[in-house]
Structures are given as C-alpha cells and as structure tokens.
Amino acid sequence: MDTKFRSSCPISSALDILGDKWTLLIIRDIMFGKKSTFKDFSSSGEKIASGILANRLAKLETLGILHKGKLPDNKKTVIYSLTQKGIELLPIIVDMILWSDNNLGDHVDEKMRELAKKIRLDKEAFVNNYTGHLESLMAAP
Amino acid sequence: MDTKFRSSCPISSALDILGDKWTLLIIRDIMFGKKSTFKDFSSSGEKIASGILANRLAKLETLGILHKGKLPDNKKTVIYSLTQKGIELLPIIVDMILWSDNNLGDHVDEKMRELAKKIRLDKEAFVNNYTGHLESLMAAP
DNA sequence: TAATTTTACTTCTAAAACAAAAGTAATAAT
C-alpha cells in the first residue's frame, strides 16, 4: 500500500502520488464540492468504483494528505478532511482549471468557466483567500 | 487512441489527459531537460518503457500538446516540441515542484530544491519568463 | 424492540493497461 518513488525528481515524485485519474478528483470534491464521506465521493459525476475509492482514501491518509475523522455523535460515518499537505494542492488544481478552460474550452462546464474567469482576475489572491477558507475547515488537532 | 472525457469538469478533463505517471514527465523532459527525441525520453531516469512512450507521444501529438517535426538535414530523427497548449502546462509543473519541495522535502534532489527556492521568490515572474523562453524554442509554423 | 436501511467498506471476476524484452525497417555513420 505504500508509495514508491521512481526518482528524486520532485515532478516525478508528485506524480508517484497524484498521477492517476482519481486521486485529485477526491481532493477536488473536498475542496470545491463540500464532500467528506465515502458516500459523497461515490456519488460524484465520474462514478469512481468503490474499491478504487477505498484504495485511494487509504493511500491519501497514509501520506498525510487526508485526515480520517468522525463526528462526535455518530460512530458510523467517516469524515475525510484535508490536512495542510492536502490544502497545498490547491494551486495545482487551480492551474488545471485554468489550463482546461484555455485549452479544452468549449467542452468545459459553463459554471466552471465562470470560476476560471474569476480566478484569472487575480490568481494569487484567489489562492490565498481560498487557502484560508480551506484552513478554516480543517479538523481540529 | 483518442481521449474520452468522463465529465465536463475541467479538473476531471485535465486528468483524462494528464492523469498518469508518464505524460507530464515527457513534458518535464522537454521543458527542463532539453530533450526532444524518442531516445532522449527513453533515457530519462525513470525508465519509461518504449511502448508506453510511443503511446503517450502519439496521444500528446493528437491532442495538440506536442508538435512532431524533423530537422532539415536529417530524415530519421524525430523532434518533439511543445505547442502553446503544451507550454501552458508550465504552471501545473511549477506547482508540483513547489508542492513536492514543501511536502516531500528531504527526499527531493538538492538541485531541484534550489530551483524551488528561486521560483518562490517570485512565482509569477518565473512562470512568465520561462514561458517566454519556451515560446522562443517553439517550432516555426 | 424488531425490521429495514444506510454507511463504509471488501471481495470477486473480467477487461484494460502496463512493464520488460525482443524484433524490425529505414536511415545514417563508418
């Protein structure tokens, strides 16, 4: 279950963790979709298979990108939230939104194109503000 | 061979193209490694298999991210270069470098950590300058 | 309180993707 690094290149190492079709979608769902449970992630538009979802959640927790918690009054529902390490993935995701908006334009959802437009006004400010927002949602230590 | 999109989400769509362990390494090699031929990419540290390399190069060309060209005096060697669409992947790669430097620190190559430090001084300026550099290397239309 | 539903998974099997090695055809160098 642990991640092996192919080299000491930071890009290669990031891809050893993030380089598949699902990992960053889970992060997206937490960041932008207000999702936090297994069921939430299962019901996303791209239809991730439950086995893959379980595998990715476990990996992300092991890596310290997600935190696995519970609510005080519920013993069943598992709440996944972003750690600082996870929140710091925001710039990568933002840049993917911008790249797709620029280069796959006509096929991208209109609401998301609006977001891209807003981000472009001041990317640094958006990332800083939204990072603050995500930090305010972090699980208490 | 053509890429199918799972949804109209820009993040999901970016991952439909970039979401594997190899695609962005080819882009990295062109951007930062002065590589341009099949042999160049084959000899990268992460040891990509030739079949996968051929598959990814074809996909990236089909998508208009890479341009496949030749040198005037050589009929054999194929030169791959970035298109504008490819150059625009730079911010994503830069953010991966920064994320890995911050979060996988001790395991990342020291030279690359120096680069990360430099980028952090002024990320926007670095991206703008380096984009200009990459554009100056583009294949003539 | 008993029955039903929900949640977070696990297991199973078939299909697809990947890795490693070997092979090929055209071109270039010797």
Add this chain to the structure above:
DNA sequence: ATTATTACTTTTGTTTTAGAAGTAAAATTA
C-alpha cells in the same frame, strides 16, 4: 558495404482497474 542508430512495433506476462455483488456495524424506522 557493413555496422550502428533511431523510432518505433510486437509479444508475453503481470498489475491495475471497472463493475457487480456481498458484508458487518451502526442508525433509522415501524
């Protein structure tokens, strides 16, 4: 003319993924 190089393709075995079905504990409903 021979050998080496380049850019692949092909083959075979392994790993990963997709989709469906199943399970145990907890929560809700009747």
